[in-house]
Each structure stands twice: as C-alpha cells, then as structure tokens.
Amino acid sequence: MVGTRDSELVPELVRAWGPRVSQDRKHISVCVATAAGAKTIANLQDNGRVAVTFALPANSNAIQVWGRCIGTGRPHRDDLAAVQAHRDAFAEVNKDIGVPPPFINALWQRELAGSPAMVRIRFVAEQIFNQTPGPDAGSRL
Amino acid sequence: MSEVRALGVPLDSIASCFEGVIPASMCSCSREGLPNVTFLSIVHRMDENHVGLSFQFFNKTRKNIHENPRAQLIVVTPGTADQYRLDLRYLRTETDGPGFDRMRARLEAVASQTGMSRVFRLRGMDVYEVLDCRSVNQEGRSEIVSHADSIRELEAFTGRLDNCEGLDALLSTALEALADLFGHRHSFVMFPDEDGTRLYTGASYGFDPSGVGSEVVIGEGMLGLSAARRSVVRVTNLALDKVVARAVRSGIEHRGEESILDKEIPLPGLPDVRSQLVLPLLSRNRLLGVLCLQSADPGRFLESDERVMQIVARHLAASMASTMAAGSAEPKVAALQSDTAPAASHSVIKHYRSDDSIFIDDAYLTKGIPGRLFWKLLQAFVGTGRAAFTNKEIRLDASMGLPDIKDNLEARLILLRRRLDERCEFMRLIPAGRGRLHLDVRRSLALEELP
Numbered sequence: 001m002v003g004t005r006d007s008e009l010v011p012e013l014v015r016a017w018g019p020r021v022s023q024d025r026k027h028i029s030v031c032v033a034t035a036a037g038a039k040t041i042a043n044l045q046d047n048g049r050v051a052v053t054f055a056l057p058a059n060s061n062a063i064q065v066w067g068r069c070i071g072t073g074r075p076h077r078d079d080l081a082a083v084q085a086h087r088d089a090f091a092e093v094n095k096d097i098g099v100p101p102p103f104i105n106a107l108w109q110r111e112l113a114g115s116p117a118m119v120r121i122r123f124v125a126e127q128i129f130n131q132t133p134g135p136d137a138g139s140r141l
Numbered sequence: 142m143s144e145v146r147a148l149g150v151p152l153d154s155i156a157s158c159f160e161g162v163i164p165a166s167m168c169s170c171s172r173e174g175l176p177n178v179t180f181l182s183i184v185h186r187m188d189e190n191h192v193g194l195s196f197q198f199f200n201k202t203r204k205n206i207h208e209n210p211r212a213q214l215i216v217v218t219p220g221t222a223d224q225y226r227l228d229l230r231y232l233r234t235e236t237d238g239p240g241f242d243r244m245r246a247r248l249e250a251v252a253s254q255t256g257m258s259r260v261f262r263l264r265g266m267d268v269y270e271v272l273d274c275r276s277v278n279q280e281g282r283s284e285i286v287s288h289a290d291s292i293r294e295l296e297a298f299t300g301r302l303d304n305c306e307g308l309d310a311l312l313s314t315a316l317e318a319l320a321d322l323f324g325h326r327h328s329f330v331m332f333p334d335e336d337g338t339r340l341y342t343g344a345s346y347g348f349d350p351s352g353v354g355s356e357v358v359i360g361e362g363m364l365g366l367s368a369a370r371r372s373v374v375r376v377t378n379l380a381l382d383k384v385v386a387r388a389v390r391s392g393i394e395h396r397g398e399e400s401i402l403d404k405e406i407p408l409p410g411l412p413d414v415r416s417q418l419v420l421p422l423l424s425r426n427r428l429l430g431v432l433c434l435q436s437a438d439p440g441r442f443l444e445s446d447e448r449v450m451q452i453v454a455r456h457l458a459a460s461m462a463s464t465m466a467a468g469s470a471e472p473k474v475a476a477l478q479s480d481t482a483p484a485a486s487h488s489v490i491k492h493y494r495s496d497d498s499i500f501i502d503d504a505y506l507t508k509g510i511p512g513r514l515f516w517k518l519l520q521a522f523v524g525t526g527r528a529a530f531t532n533k534e535i536r537l538d539a540s541m542g543l544p545d546i547k548d549n550l551e552a553r554l555i556l557l558r559r560r561l562d563e564r565c566e567f568m569r570l571i572p573a574g575r576g577r578l579h580l581d582v583r584r585s586l587a588l589e590e591l592p
Contacts, residue, residue, distance in 0.1 A: 001215070003168035003176035011168035011213045012175055013226065014277070036224075036277050051168070054179040059192050060388035064178060098380045098415045098439035099163070106222035110278045131179070133385050134392025 002032060002121065003051040004043035014040045015111065016121070018075075018083030019054060027124050028052070028065065031075050032066050033108075041119060044069040050123050050134040052129055058093045062131035063141065067123040075120040083118065149275040152186050155225055158216035159186040162377045162440035167194070169205035169212045177201045180387065184216060184330065185244055185266065192227065193240050193266040195248060205424035206231040214271065215277060219440045224277035229269035241266045242372075250363040250374040251420075256403035294322040298453060302460050307572050308551040309344070309547045309558065310463050315457050316346035318435070323449070327411055327435040331357070331364060332552040333428055335510065338430045340368055340431060343408060343555045353559040354507065355409040362406040367419040368431050374419040375447050378439040409433075419452035424462035431554070432457065465551060488497035488567065492516045501565055511557040516588075518570075518580055523588055532576040553577065 002016045014037045016030035029050060032040060043052060048069040055062035075083070091104035112118075128141045149181060165181045168339075179202050185193035192214070196203065206212060210231035217224050245263040252261035301318045305311040312330050315580050319325040329352060330343035341356045360369040367374040384403075393402055408414060416436040422429045432454050434442060442450075491500040497512035498505065507515065514535065521527045536550050560571040567583040 001166045001178050001180075003170075003178040005168075005170040005174060005176045005467075008211075009170045009172075009174055009209050010211050010228070011170045013166055013168040013178065013213050013215045015166075015215070037148070047174065049174055049176060051176040051178045053166075053180070056181060062180070066175060066177075077163065078182050085290070096380070097384055098378055103219075103222050110222050110224070111280055115279070118164070132388050132392060134389040135396055136392050137198070 001053050002028075002030060002037075002040060002041050003053075005047070005049060006039075006043050007046055010087050012039045012043055016052065016087045017018075017106075017108065017118075018079055018081075019052075020079065020082050022122075027070060027122050028067070029120050029122045031079055031118045031120050033111040034119045035115045037119060041121075042071050044072055044121065048121050048123075050121070052123070055131070056093065057099070059088075060133055061064070064129045064131040065125045066127040066129070067125045069121060069123045070117055073104060073123045075118050079120050080118070142214055146190055146272070148189070149273055150225055150273060152189055152271065152274060155216070155218060155223075155274070156186065157220065157440070157443060158218050158225060158375045159184050159192070160219065160440060161216040161381075162219040164381065165216045167202065167212060167214050169202045170207050170209050171201075172208040177205055181214070181249070182381070183244060184214065185240055187268065188242050190271050190545055191232075192229070192269050192271060193235070194269065195244055195263055196265040196267050197248075197261060197263060206267070207273055208222055209592040222553055225274055225367055226274040226277055227274045230272055232268045232270055234267050236265045238266075240268075246366070246370060246372045249380075250366045251376060251382045251386070253388075254362040254406050254408060255383060256405045257386050257389065258403060259401045260389060261386075291323070295449065295452055297322055297357040302456065305460070305464070306574060308461060308464050309531065309555045311457075311460055312344035313346075314553070315453075315460075316344060319453070319489055320346060323446075323453075325434045325450075326435075329433050330422070330430050331368075331409075331433065331528075332549065332556075333359065333368065333429045335549065337428075340364060341556060343430070343552050344412065344559070348410065351559060351563060352409055353563065357406070357409065362408065363417060364409070364419055364431055364433060367421055368428060371421045371423060371426075371428060373421070373447060374417075375442055375453065376417050377415075377442065379415050379417060399437075410435045411437055413437045413490045415439045417459065418447060418450060422454055422458040422461060424458045427462075429458050429461050449451065458542075486567070486584045487587065488520055488584050489589055491591055493591050495592060497583055501568075504564065506564055507557060507560050511553050511560070514553060519586065519588055522580055522582060523586055528580045528582070529573065530578045530580070532578070558574050583584060 002014050005011050014032045016032050019030045021028055050069050051066050053064045091101040094104055130136045130139045132139055161183055165184045167178055167181055169176050170176045183195045185195050212229040214227040244266050248263050252258050298318050301314050303313050316328045319328050325536050329342050331340035332343045339356050342353050345351045357364045359365045363374045414435045418434045420432045453576040488502050496508050498508035499512045499515055560566055561570055569581040571579040571581055573579045
C-alpha cells in the first residue's frame with residue numbers, strides 16, 4: 001500500500017503492485033493503476049513524500065519504507081512483468097488465510113476496469129521500519 | 142454530534158466491508174507531513190457517518206491523529222473485491238459504550254483463544270467522522286444490500302420446535318433446522334456444568350465424530366468468554382486472526398518475554414474453522430448453554446446473520462427452559478422391568494470413584510456427573526433387573542450424592558446417551574417420553590467398583 005499526502009496534509013492511499021529494487025540498490029519502484037492512483041501521483045508531484053508498506057499475508061511479516069519520490073512515469077516491460085509476478089504470488093499466499101485466488105484476480109481487475117494503464121513510482125528509501133504486528137512494530141530497521 | 146452528511150457511497154451499501162474478512166489499510170500523516178501506512182483488522186461501522194477503529198497500542202498512527210486528525214482508509218468488499226476510500230477525521234476515543242463493548246468482546250475472545258489475553262488489550266475505540274466514501278475503481282458498484290428478513294425461515298424454525306418433546310429432541314431438531322432452513326451445516330450446543338466452571342458439548346450437527354462431551358473452560362476462548370460475558374462472539378476470518386496472533390507471539394518470544402504468553406486453546410469443532418458465531422442461550426438471564434455455528438469459509442456469518450441467529454437463540458433458550466421446567470414437574474411413574482433378555486456375551490464395566498469415570502471393557506466412556514448417574518442406573522439394572530427410570534427419581538435420590546443439578550439433569554443424560562450411542566454397541570439409554578428413561582442392555586454385565 002502506498003501512502004501520500006497533499007499540501008493540506010490530507011492522506012491518500014492506493015494499492016501498489018510489482019515492487020522492484022534498482023540494480024544499484026539506490027531506489028525502489030512500484031506500479032499503481034493510473035485512474036485509482038491519480039491523487040497519489042498529484043501528491044507526489046506536489047511534495048514527494050511517500051510511505052510504502054510491504055506485507056506478506058501468510059505470516060503478517062511487514063516492513064514500511066518512508067521515502068522521497070524521484071519520478072513517476074510509464075512502466076517498462078520489466079516493471080509490468082514484476083506486477084504480474086506479484087499478483088500471481090499474492091494470490092498463492094492468500095490462499096492460506098482463506099482468500100481464494102479468484103478474489104485476488106478480481107481485486108486487480110476491478111482496479112483496472114476503467115483503464116488498463118499503470119504508472120510507475122520511483123522513490124528513494126530514507127527510513128525503514130518493522131511493521132510486523134507485535135512488540136517491535138514501528139522500530140527502525 | 143456532527144451533522145449527518147450524505148456520502149458518495151453510503152456506508153450501509155458496503156456493510157460487508159466492515160466485517161473483518163479482508164484487512165483494511167489506513168494512512169495518517171504527521172504534523173511534519175510524513176505519511177504512515179498501517180493495516181487494520183477491525184473497522185466498526187457505528188452509523189452512516191462514523192466508524193470506530195481499535196486502539197490497542199501506542200504507535201505512529203496514534204501520534205499522527207493527535208497532531209493531524211485527517212486519515213484515509215481503504216476497505217474491500219469480500220464478495221466483489223471492490224475497494225472504497227473513506228476520508229476520516231478523528232473525533233474522540235471511547236472507553237465504554239456498546240461499540241467499545243462489542244469490539245472488546247471480539248478482540249478479547251480471539252486473544253483468549255490464541256493465548257494472547259495479556260497482549261491484546263483494547264485500550265479504546267477511536268471514533269472518526271467519515272467525511273466522504275467513494276469507490277477506488279472507476280466503475281464503482283456498491284453492493285446491493287439484501288434486506289431479506291428471514292421471516293419465513295424463522296416461522297418454520299419455531300414451528301418445528303413446537304412439536305418437540307424433551308430436551309434431546311428439541312436440540313436435535315433445532316440444529317437440523319439450522320442446516321435445512323439457514324444453511325448452517327455445522328453447529329453444536331454446549332451446556333454449563335454444575336459449578337459453572339466448564340462447558341461441555343451436549344448436542345451437535347454436521348460433525349464426524351460428533352464431538353459430544355468435548356469441554357472448554359468458562360471464561361477462556363471464544364466459547365468460554367461468550368458464556369462468561371453472556372455476549373455474542375462472531376469472527377469472520379479466524380485464519381487471519383491466527384496469523385496475526387502468531388506473528389505477535391513470535392515477536393514476544395524473540396524478545397524473551399514468553400512469560401506473558403498463554404497456550405493457544407484448541408477450539409472444538411471443525412479443524413479448519415474460519416467463521417464462527419457463538420450465541421449465549423439465556424433464559425431470564427440464566428445461562429442454559431451456548432449455541433455455536435461454524436464454517437470453513439471466511440465471512441460466512443455476517444451482521445445480518447447474527448441478528449437472525451439472535452432470534453433463533455432466544456427462541457431456543459425459551460424452549461429449552463420450558464422443556465426443562467416440564468421435565469422437573471413430571472410425576473413419578475412406576476418402574477418397569479427390563480423386557481430385554483441379556484445376550485450370552487459378557488462385558489465388564491468399571492467405575493473409578495475418584496473421578497466417577499466409567500470404562501466399558503477398559504474403553505473410556507465418560508466421567509463426572511454423567512459417570513455417576515450411569516453407575517447408579519447400572520447398579521439398579523444388575524442388582525434388581527430394573528431398566529426403567531424417571532428423571533425425577535434420579536433427581537431426588539439422595540443416595541446418588543448428586544449436587545443440586547435440578548433442570549441440568551436432562552443435559553447430563555443427553556451427554557450420557559450420545560456417548561453410549563457413539564462408543565457402545567450393546568447398551569443404549571432410550572428416552573421413553575414424559576421424563577422417563579429406558580436402559581437397553583444386550584449383554585450380561587459384571588460391575589467392578591474401584592477407588
């Protein structure tokens with residue numbers, strides 16, 4: 001999930017797919033549905049502040065990355081391949097907590113129902129936190 | 142209270158998003174402009190313009206909303222996977238009231254079941270005004286709210302119960318009717334024991350083996366807490382709750398703080414239960430038992446199901462109370478002699494006085510009050526050939542040394558009867574109507590009393 005905020009500090013959320021770490025390990029990219037992510041993109045162009053939480057449904061392990069956006073634009077072929085791989089893996093791991101794969105398919109198909117276009121968000125990680133539920137949630141990594 | 146504001150999508154039209162089947166996401170923002178994203182298991186829809194979120198831990202979200210009250214949620218419809226954004230403004234934190242109590246009952250029941258009672262504590266319910274609700278998807282389609290009132294099914298249910306004689310028939314009919322009329326194919330009823338410390342299963346439907354006789358401690362786990370608090374406990378995705386609980390448990394163990402953890406409590410019933418609805422069976426505020434419905438599907442029991450099942454549970458409890466009272470008022474009837482000649486085969490029945498456990502040819506049958514009752518019946522049968530008994534004579538028989546079990550006697554006899562049906566091929570305890578019992582024995586018996 002990607003969190004941003006506008007100039008009035010009003011938060012905005014959107015679901016993201018296909019996370020990738022750059023080869024030089026200096027930035028991270030994710031893709032969001034263009035229509036569903038319109039306000040997110042506008043916020044990032046306004047102030048660049050971004051928080052992204054990555055969670056594994058099978059065991060609730062999660063991290064949150066706070067960072068600064070360094071660019072938005074059309075995804076490359078490798079980004080779209082990562083999106084597809086993420087969707088497939090997400091459907092698989094959700095089976096264990098009672099969410100059937102057709103539901104996960106519906107989740108992203110509904111996001112793209114109006115427009116199949118996606119936009120890539122690239123950001124630099126500034127702080128990383130443990131987000132796994134428990135006594136260490138919120139601690140810096 | 143804020144004025145009622147018309148939302149882009151009425152919360153009522155997306156009620157299933159607030160059932161906890163799919164986790165919600167939340168974004169808050171600090172005064173310095175740093176967004177923060179978290180996941181939530183409980184979003185309670187209070188009314189058309191307010192939601193309540195659980196406050197368990199002091200964290201960044203908590204700090205943020207006190208600095209900047211604006212937040213946003215994304216909730217997901219379990220059926221269609223449609224997503225909705227809710228723009229929120231933090232108003233206050235409640236530490237009592239119906240919304241808080243409801244949230245606490247669910248949270249503490251799951252915490253107790255997973256051995257986390259000293260970890261998961263609801264400190265409060267954060268109340269937010271919903272400023273707007275809109276679809277994330279371009280083609281939003283809020284679900285069609287079904288206003289099916291289940292009146293026909295309820296009418297049929299009460300009709301079937303009207304024709305039952307005796308507690309055993311009443312419970313069997315009720316659980317079968319829950320499957321036939323409402324599609325709840327796995328259900329059981331547990332009774333409290335004499336001293337109010339445990340619940341034991343007295344009737345079940347849709348389980349193999351039946352699970353009759355399984356026990357839980359009152360005050361522990363979802364079943365025990367429902368009985369202790371006399372409140373409904375409903376969970377919609379137990380698999381998800383367990384995953385979160387295990388993640389927290391792992392973190393606590395990693396820090397070497399195991400002393401605050403308790404054992405995960407086994408749940409009677411389906412091995413892969415994901416949805417569960419537990420309803421206390423109350424008559425004039427007296428606990429007669431709990432009714433438990435289970436399903437392997439997440440999201441099986443929604444708020445609307447809970448309302449209908451509350452009516453079912455209240456009618457069932459009233460019928461149970463009436464049946465038990467009728468049983469207590471039964472006149473004593475003449476004892477009958479056994480009309481069944483024991484066959485040539487032979488079995489040894491052992492009774493251990495220390496815990497009233499009964500073993501048939503060294504196979505365990507039951508213990509406690511049902512064991513003591515059965516031993517008494519067997520002694521009469523072997524000593525005098527009596528095979529017919531009345532509830533009332535058992536209740537009044539001082540030599541039995543029974544505690545004051547009054548109208549709970551029939552529940553004990555049901556347990557005994559079901560245990561015999563499941564575990565013994567040659568003895569049955571048959572209800573003979575109007576508070577009478579017939580002991581059907583098809584072997585010669587030798588009784589052996591042990592310390």
